Amino acid sequence: MLLNARRINQEGGRRELILLAIEDITPLQEQVSANRLAYVMLDNSPDLVMRYDREYRYLYVNKVIEHLTGIPAADFIGKQLGELGAPAENVVRQKEAFRKAAAAKQQVSFELRFDGRLVQSLAVPEFDRQGKVVAFITFSRDITGLKKTEDALRESEERYRFLYETMTQGVVYQDASGRILSANPAALSILGKTWEEFIGSSSVKEEKSTIQEDGTPFPGSEHPAMVALRTGKPVKGVVMGDYNYPKKQYAWISIDAIPLFRAGEKKPYEVYTLFEDITERKKAEEALHDSQERYSKLFNAKVYGVTHCRIITDEHGRPVNYVIMKVNDTYLRIIGLKREDIEGKPVTDIFPGIENMPAGYIQKYGKIALEGGEIIYEDFFPATNQWLEIYAYQPKYREFTAILTDITERKKAEEALRESEETLNAFFGSSPASMNIFDETFHYVKINPAVEKFYGRPSEDIIGKSVAELAPGFRDAVKGVFTAVLETGKPQRAIEIGWISPLTGKMAYFLFHAFPVPLHGGKRGIGLIAADITGRKMAEDALRRNEYELRTLVDNSPDLIFRVNRSLQYVYVNPAYERVTGVPREQFIGKTNSQLGMPRQMVEFWQSNVRRVLESGREEPLEFDFSSLFGKRYFFARLIPEFEKSGLVATVLVIARD
Structure with missing residues (x-):
């Protein structure tokens, strides 16, 4: 209560009176207390807060100014803006912001540079009851670190984009359903597609133009991207033919498909395929195959015995036998056996004991059939009591062809080998x-x-x-x-x-x-x-660096950042949240606030706000207090909806600043 007393003299000398006036000033005291609390909060704010009159004289400055300039806050009061040594450019820019704020009657954002640091400021006009601007308040924050982070992130994205646009390998991104989201220029060029006809298509829609190595149709559901999405595992080195309509031929590509996962999820949400055009290599292989056919015909003449065999291995992959699949007439004449006694039978049945012969035929031919290459040698074959010159090579994996000739036919064999070498050289050179x-x-x-x-x-x-x-x-x-x-x-x-x-x-x-x-x-x-x-x-490194930089940015943010799904379960919590709550991050994942044992009032508060964002699909601002390890803290938060491809809100990202 406010008490005022005044003496009153009565006329005629009568006795004096005292007039008492009593006023209830409780609301005034509450306002004073509130103002005092507000100033305490402003003085302890990490942001620089200042108040000016219309002549740009300082009316209030919080204590942050002392850390920035070394000048006590009290020394600013009553001084003109710039009087204590602020850079002239900053003074001009700040006054211009004040003029714009007064004219528009709304807050104006501007930036200042101070001792090499970048400061973001907000000029807010203050009005009297008649709506006239009587003062200005500025809120300023050092954003140097944030700006550097944004610049680094932008540069990283630009580098990735440049690589994506200029690399010679094709890159295609597809969503979880297989729908094609993006393709780089190399991919469109290799496949002979336009952006309009390719983007939005899918593996299933494109299957009509794809074939496997053996020429059979390649079902879209078995394309590497779809297999990677279905299994959650990378698929590498798959060869596929995709018909290039402008060139009127198949483009042969070697494909790697890599599934991409969101944090905490076991099913991939996207897949990217990286493929290389191997059309020319494929043509060279086909030419080599044709050459080998001609090569076989040459050696199928009457002078040379030819046998085509398939190697047999044990459970450890070691060669232990081989089956003679086909022989020519000359081979039968040289060996002295009938066709029905040889073709389709294991060599150990035809020549018992061959596995123990010092020449090591099975091991020698097994090496050729399994590892490739060729071999030519002279040997005495005890089973037929003959000296033979034998040339063996691998026409196909796990198979070998052996060409036998009498030693007197060496020159013919050497000429044939010379032709073989020329064929191989043609492949070597192309x-x-x-x-x-x-x-x-x-x-x-x-x-x-x-x-x-x-x-x-x-x-x-x-x-x-x-x-x-x-x-x-x-x-x-x-x-x-x-x-x-x-x-x-x-x-x-x-x-x-x-x-x-x-x-x-x-x-x-x-x-x-x-x-x-x-x-x-x-x-x-x-x-x-x-x-x-x-x-x-380079593409893999760029993608890894980009992901690492983004993860580092979030994990090192001083803001509380967490994500909850539609079941209100945490799917991500950054380290700042752990520091404030004292609860390890992994204990949050997959749990709701209720399961974490939080107070009922807090559980209901978050449930209602998060569900509102899930239902509306709109970002919501929110202020709340929280009893942390450091005492009661006040936060301003943004609840941001995150959408699936279908348009449904899948998760809500919460960013809260103390």
């Missing part, structure tokens, strides 16, 4: 992959044009030179692989190696297949086939 043969000291013996292109030199400047001479970095990268081939005599397959290209000076990545190769004079050599996978590696 392959887009780098194909190399090295001797035991790592000197180049033979190369194809792809190697010349890699070095930017003609073959005569490469043959005879060592790897160390031409590309020291390459020598260091492959030395271990080459040594392993020489020491074990076994191929080293699918090895990824990177080094600085001597031509471009940039990092290049290759997929290596190294294998033993016999050279003239009984010497050993190393064959190397290298496929350039630089584009694919």
